[in-house]
Amino acid sequence: MPIKLENVGIAVGDLEAAIAFFTDLGLTLLGRDTVSGEWTDTAVGLDGNHANIAMLQTPDGAGRLELFEYLHPEAIEKGPTRPNEIGMHRVAFSVDDIDEALEIAARHGCRPLRGVATYADVYKLTYVRGPSGIIVMLAEELRRS
Numbered sequence: 114m115p116i117k118l119e120n121v122g123i124a125v126g127d128l129e130a131a132i133a134f135f136t137d138l139g140l141t142l143l144g145r146d147t148v149s150g151e152w153t154d155t156a157v158g159l160d161g162n163h164a165n166i167a168m169l170q171t172p173d174g175a176g177r178l179e180l181f182e183y184l185h186p187e188a189i190e191k192g193p194t195r196p197n198e199i200g201m202h203r204v205a206f207s208v209d210d211i212d213e214a215l216e217i218a219a220r221h222g223c224r225p226l227r228g229v230a231t232y233a234d235v236y237k238l239t240y241v242r243g244p245s246g247i248i249v250m251l252a253e254e255l256r257r258s
Contacts, residue, residue: 128182193246
């Protein structure tokens with residue numbers, strides 16, 4: 114059976130802030146909608162499900178993020194996840210210039226968890242705490258063919 118990753122869905126507390134962050138990093142907003150009704154209750158498993166959503170795509174067309182801002186039931190605010198917690202870990206992006214990406218992130222109040230590391234002279238990478246506490250990995254490939 115062929116399988117293809119469709120998108121990664123992330124619930125956020127402020128949809129506008131999340132859209133601004135990810136579009137500034139280079140993703141394209143494909144569309145927005147408000148969803149509710151029996152079909153969403155069934156698909157998501159929440160009665161009375163009502164959310165504003167936005168679909169974003171990476172410039173290469175291969176990756177998509179679907180952002181959800183729940184109107185009902187009320188979103189549950191939790192403390193920021195830590196890299197070693199079980200569950201959804203992070204979303205990762207390759208960037209051409211990590212310093213430029215970090216400048217963009219900083220304009221949104223988003224900073225690295227610790228700093229920028231170099232992995233085996235192959236990547237410069239960092240984890241950034243993004244909007245709604247999302248962990249976003251940024252990686253710049255050092256050896257390009």
